[in-house]
Amino acid sequence: MKNILVVVGSGTKESTTLKLADAFAKGVSKKGHKVTIAFLGDKNVQGCKGCALCQDNGNKCVVNDDMQEIYSLYNECDTVVLASPLYFWMITARTKAFIDRLYALSKEHKYPAKDSYLLMTADDNEPQTFDQPVSYYQQHLSKALNWTEKGMYLAGDCRGGLGKSKICEKHLLAGYELGTKM
Secondary structure, eight states, X not given: OOEEEEEEOOSOTTOHHHHHHHHHHHHHHHTTOEEEEEEGGGSOOOOOOOOOGGGTTTSXXXXXXXXXXXXXXXXXXXXXXXXXXXXXXXXXXXXXXXXXXXXXXXXXXXXXXXXXXXXXXXXXXXXXXXXXXXXXXXXXXXXXTTEEEEEEEEEOSOBOSTTTOBOOHHHHHHHHHHHXXX
């Protein structure tokens, strides 16, 4: 049994991204794995201050916010799943703050190995829509954070907004199926 942490970087619980993450989590759970969803929209996760004090005090970040509970979840997981809506052709600021704060867990700029997945949603469905965040994930994050990429699902043609959130059933099914392949 694997321990999976799904980090959802959207701001509302009605989001298409959270719906996709939930579908993925149901697929993972069906296979008998333990899954925890950390919904950043309900958390106070500040950005990294760049003070590097974490490197001198046993890898403990000096920023006292909800990231402290997420550190425990991250340390315990085998697999991390980044789930983010696309905001101006990139992951959300909430998602980026989570990533930046992982610096506290590094030892000599090395990170514990994790498997990883990327789930994203966007309003449009153009071929280049996800180019920037996919490149960032594959070329930078996975390498820097010692993540082994296991899969991704990019759901275009979704509609966000309070009371207007809409994601096609085909995306939810694909997210679920990706989870069952774990």
